[in-house]
Amino acid sequence: MKPAPFTHHRPETVEETVELLADLEDVELLAGNQSLGIVMANRLATPDHLVDLNGLEELQYVEETDDGVRIGAMTRHRTLERSDRLAALVPMLPEAAEQIAGPSVRNQGTLGGSIGEADPAGNYPAALVALDGVLHLRSADESREVTADDYFIAYMFTDLREEELIEAVTVPTDPFPPERTGMAFLELKRAAQTWPTVSAATAVRVDDPSADDPVLEEVRIALANAADIPLRVPDAEDVLEGEPLSEAGLAEAAEIVTDAVTPEGEMHADRDYKEEVAGEYAKRSLETSYERAIDGETQHGDTTC
């Protein structure tokens, strides 16, 4: 339960950080340490060097850009959870953040850490896939952008290179004007500290929230812990778009989701069960998103199931 020895580096700039990554062998990045710390305590990882990112204040921010929001990789879950700006623009992100573990973990854990870990059960990976998020990666030689969709390749395996740092995430807000948008992040979880059994991240935009039957113009559906990567289900989105949300449409979308997912069975939830939960939670999350789009109220934090 004690980690193996390592050398601790505490750069103060991103510049310094990417140079360290270029120079050192056998390095891990130390962000909130809520996952790496566990792995190292159990000596499942024994890196020679830890590059501590906690001195990089330049990576802790939430800012509005011309066409979206940009969030620094070292922004804590607690900050995302409480960001009024995010609650107004991309409420899925605070709702995903507030359901991660308990307060002391959220005080430390970071957006970049979660994306770097790339656990398919993680909350941000599914949310970013649903929202067409873009990751901003940087090495000593290069800065590049990768869509969340391209970034997650296989189980905990990503497009991030050894010498790269996740600097920030951007989420486009153009598709989702707040007055006609609803989003929801819905988890099935046994206890605060466990990984969710399955989560459903959904977002919808309607044509006119005050119409009798507002038509769905845009639908996003992504599932967490339902495949080896966070899984977007475009076929289920397609059957819903162009119509008001109906029982029949929801049932069809749920069935498509259940067919699309390929979850691993777990001790408390076998594969069949998780497939069924994925469909059902996609459905419930969509219902909530649709209600929120029509209500046009602050959408954050009132999921009931």
Add this chain to the structure above:
Amino acid sequence: MSTDATGDYDERVTEEITVTVNGEEVTAEVEPRLKLSDFLRNECGLNGVRVGCEHGVCGACTVEQDGRTVKSCLSYAVQADGAEIETVEGLTDEAESEDGSLHPIQEAFHETHALQCGFCTSGFVMATKELLEENPDPTREEIEEGLADNICRCTGYQNIYEAVERAAEEMRE
């Protein structure tokens, strides 16, 4: 761990850190892998910091770092350089007691029998402190959420939740 042929064991690098612990400045030479929990217990003698699971599950090692709770077993002492740490021992100072009287949270845990073996208690007390500082009148659901990072194997939690309600009431007055 054994010494290898190159003598690395003796040459292991340490860093000097200065940490304000319960209001007192402490300077020490530490190995980077030393957990904050072990630093507080072994270097500072603060045994109120409980080491339970040592991998971030149980919450018994919860302390405040710069006013926010952290699991001190998932933090290295070198990361606390320049920080202010408060442990459960600091609470009685906060209560300005010279006669051993307890902080209202501790008093409420005592009064409502919110502990049996007591191993988890200091972690729960620190989590409660942060919760009540941010939300002086929490609902039962908010209390459960606020204590979600802490595990108790004796009480079944009900008395702990009652203690938090009682402490909240006391501290609002």
